Amino acid sequence: MKGHHILAELHDCDCPRTLLHDPHALQALCRTACNAGALTVVAEAFHAFGTSDAPAGATGAVVLAESHLAIHTWPEIGRSGAVTLDLYVCNFSRDNRENAERAFAHLVATLQPRHIHRQDVARGVLPAFHPT
Amino acid sequence: MKGHHILAELHDCDCPRTLLHDPHALQALCRTACNAGALTVVAEAFHAFGTSDAPAGATGAVVLAESHLAIHTWPEIGRSGAVTLDLYVCNFSRDNRENAERAFAHLVATLQPRHIHRQDVARGVLPAFHPT
Numbered sequence: 434m435k436g437h438h439i440l441a442e443l444h445d446c447d448c449p450r451t452l453l454h455d456p457h458a459l460q461a462l463c464r465t466a467c468n469a470g471a472l473t474v475v476a477e478a479f480h481a482f483g484t485s486d487a488p489a490g491a492t493g494a495v496v497l498a499e500s501h502l503a504i505h506t507w508p509e510i511g512r513s514g515a516v517t518l519d520l521y522v523c524n525f526s527r528d529n530r531e532n533a534e535r536a537f538a539h540l541v542a543t544l545q546p547r548h549i550h551r552q553d554v555a556r557g558v559l560p561a562f563h564p565t
Numbered sequence: 566m567k568g569h570h571i572l573a574e575l576h577d578c579d580c581p582r583t584l585l586h587d588p589h590a591l592q593a594l595c596r597t598a599c600n601a602g603a604l605t606v607v608a609e610a611f612h613a614f615g616t617s618d619a620p621a622g623a624t625g626a627v628v629l630a631e632s633h634l635a636i637h638t639w640p641e642i643g644r645s646g647a648v649t650l651d652l653y654v655c656n657f658s659r660d661n662r663e664n665a666e667r668a669f670a671h672l673v674a675t676l677q678p679r680h681i682h683r684q685d686v687a688r689g690v691l692p693a694f695h696p697t
Binding site (some may be wrong): 434437438440442453476477478479480482492493494496498500501503505507510515517519521523539550552554556557558 | 568570607609611612624625630651653664678690
């Protein structure tokens, strides 16, 4: 269950607004990004906030054979909207970090943030103490 | 988009094995945990690995109005199986950290791990530099 988790906030996204409002467009982007990273989609769930007349962001998760991608949009924040991203890949049968980087790069290239705050977390690396 | 993210690995889970193999049981647990934390479920996606004769773990995500819960089981790891958990709540309209702690506590109480490796990450807290 060792793995790598990218947590990122994308600020001032200059992408088409539909990506921040339409869960179907956001879902299609996530699928394409996972394909770009050769990650295996096994289930998906997306949701729109607000109404068609007054959209208020979209949210969703793509469950992967390698773990998951979760995404939440915040069209009202900053100059042109923000996005929070989680991309967690386990490195069980192979090291999937490069695949995760490719998927992340595709998301960033499409969402076009002017600023990224990224934190990387190593998963499944146990502290020294573990009861036997 | 400020928020709080709990990343946890639960080791040697002494819960009923069905929770580690059956995505419906895992999904029900996640729903109950979110309800215990007064978190609002808006979409869900779960998946089983392996076959009914040879189950190999379950995985899924619950998309919340407050962000998401993602869970992956590893029944083959350790003495009695492991689980990775992500529970991310935004603190947009209110501070949801206590709600997240209640949901997390419910998951831990049910999965009964003998050892927990937990990391907490503050989300949406920007570094000093931000282009204007």
